[in-house]
Amino acid sequence: MEETPRTPVVTIGLNAGQATFGYSMTELKNLVEANNMTVVEEIQQSLPKPNPGTYFGTGKVEELATIVADDGVDTIVVNDELTPSQIRNLEAGTKARIMDRTGLILEIFANRAQSREAKLQVQLAMLQYQLPRLHTSASQRLDQQTGSGGGGGFTNRGSGESQTEMSRRTIQRSINHVNHELKEINQAAATQRQQRERNELPSVALVGYTNAGKSTLMNALVREFGKSEEKQVFVKNMLFATLDTSVRQLTFPDQKKLLLSDTVGFVSQLPTQLVKAFRSTLAEAANADLLIQVVDYADPNKEAMMATTEQTLEDIGVTDVPMITVFNKADLTDAHYPNRVGDQLILSAMDADSIDALVQAVKEKVFHNYVTANFLIPFADGDVVAYMNDHANVLDTNYEADGTALKVELQSADFDRFKQYVVTE
Numbered sequence: 183m184e185e186t187p188r189t190p191v192v193t194i195g196l197n198a199g200q201a202t203f204g205y206s207m208t209e210l211k212n213l214v215e216a217n218n219m220t221v222v223e224e225i226q227q228s229l230p231k232p233n234p235g236t237y238f239g240t241g242k243v244e245e246l247a248t249i250v251a252d253d254g255v256d257t258i259v260v261n262d263e264l265t266p267s268q269i270r271n272l273e274a275g276t277k278a279r280i281m282d283r284t285g286l287i288l289e290i291f292a293n294r295a296q297s298r299e300a301k302l303q304v305q306l307a308m309l310q311y312q313l314p315r316l317h318t319s320a321s322q323r324l325d326q327q328t329g330s331g332g333g334g335g336f337t338n339r340g341s342g343e344s345q346t347e348m349s350r351r352t353i354q355r356s357i358n359h360v361n362h363e364l365k366e367i368n369q370a371a372a373t374q375r376q377q378r379e380r381n382e383l384p385s386v387a388l389v390g391y392t393n394a395g396k397s398t399l400m401n402a403l404v405r406e407f408g409k410s411e412e413k414q415v416f417v418k419n420m421l422f423a424t425l426d427t428s429v430r431q432l433t434f435p436d437q438k439k440l441l442l443s444d445t446v447g448f449v450s451q452l453p454t455q456l457v458k459a460f461r462s463t464l465a466e467a468a469n470a471d472l473l474i475q476v477v478d479y480a481d482p483n484k485e486a487m488m489a490t491t492e493q494t495l496e497d498i499g500v501t502d503v504p505m506i507t508v509f510n511k512a513d514l515t516d517a518h519y520p521n522r523v524g525d526q527l528i529l530s531a532m533d534a535d536s537i538d539a540l541v542q543a544v545k546e547k548v549f550h551n552y553v554t555a556n557f558l559i560p561f562a563d564g565d566v567v568a569y570m571n572d573h574a575n576v577l578d579t580n581y582e583a584d585g586t587a588l589k590v591e592l593q594s595a596d597f598d599r600f601k602q603y604v605v606t607e
């Protein structure tokens with residue numbers, strides 16, 4: 183199958199001396215490629231702060247205009263979010279379409295969204311991004327219509343503004359409509375979450391930079407410990423393969439159970455409109471008992487990616503959930519794996535021993551309210567023995583004259599519940 187040709191673009195970033203500048207330009211290139219475009223020229227300008235009117239300096243805008251004219255490039259991608267008037271001024275100055283980082287990320291999300299919820303969330307973010315921009319571009323059209331002089335300016339202005347108002351109202355109506363639909367979906371999700379909480383299973387969420395291998399780890403764990411009917415999640419070597427939250431139950435051989443969730447990956451400067459729109463999807467992470475931060479250990483920018491993940495978690499209000507850090511894709515490095523030091527693991531999602539090491543680390547963090555005890559259960563209370571076999575880790579069973587003797591590792595709540603059968607050795 184022929185791939186659709188990639189749109190050639192010029193990228194440009196403002197270097198104000200921030201330590202992460204180089205990384206953010208690499209990230210921008212990856213985002214551009216994720217949007218089926220290709221970078222033909224990368225430009226940067228060192229300026230202590232942006233020019234309020236055109237973001238870049240006058241000389242740079244002229245340089246861009248020359249490149250556009252000479253190289254036949256018609257899209258310029260800017261590394262930051264611009265104000266509506268900066269976009270307008272740059273478009274006028276370069277005769278090219280200007281796409282800012284936010285617009286680019288929104289477009290990628292829009293192309294990736296599959297489920298109804300993800301589509302609505304992206305639509306909401308796009309409408310919110312458009313709302314202030316629509317106003318400006320419409321009044322700009324109005325300025326062009328009225329020109330500099332013109333006695334009829336007042337009437338034109340009036341009709342132009344009402345047109346803007348109308349479009350704004352249309353967008354606002356769409357926002358309300360999408361919000362309403364999302365609310366219904368969210369209510370259902372919240373009910374499910376409550377249901378699960380009532381089941382009192384601990385919940386663990388995979389978080390991290392996009393393409394780190396979260397979904398691959400989820401699949402490896404589900405393959406080994408999931409219910410047979412539970413589906414694998416989508417994995418692909420691209421940015422933002424996952425936009426939907428998936429929750430799967432894992433049951434370990436010792437009957438300990440937990441819920442594992444996989445969700446949307448992060449990138450630096452994730453647009454606020456998207457973070458807001460995806461709040462309910464990200465709620466899984468906020469409500470988790472444990473986070474597994476997944477890092478691509480083979481990526482030279484892993485430190486910056488970890489900082490991005492931690493910043494994004496803070497932005498969505500996830501601040502005090504315990505976390506273990508998984509340095510994944512170790513098979514692509516020279517590192518020895520699996521290797522665990524405290525709450526950090528170097529491993530590969532492709533390796534069975536790594537998965538066991540991860541499970542061990544997760545269990546230590548999550549199942550701390552367990553106790554081991556001996557019980558003697560009279561034969562008349564056979565249902566208690568059945569309960570133990572289903573819900574606890576039965577270590578030893580002996581049939582004695584006055585009942586079944588069990589040595590069991592179980593939740594402290596269950597221990598309290600069956601206290602009457604406890605025997606001390």
Ligand SMILES: Nc1nc2c(ncn2[C@@H]2O[C@H](COP(=O)(O)OP(=O)(O)OP(=O)(O)O)[C@@H](O)[C@H]2O)c(=O)[nH]1
Pocket residue numbers: 391392393394395396397398399416417418419420421422423424425445446447448476510511512513514529530531532
């Ligand atoms: N070599 C190697 N490749 C891996 C490993 N883990 C994941 N990958 C590959 O990395 C790519 C991204 O994996 P995903 O699991 O989709 O990553 P993700 O973190 O879910 O990404 P998003 O959903 O986009 O945020 C895929 O091509 C995987 O096959 C690993 O341990 N080793």
Ligand SMILES: [Mg+2]
Pocket residue numbers: 396397398416417423424445
């Ligand atoms: Mg994924």
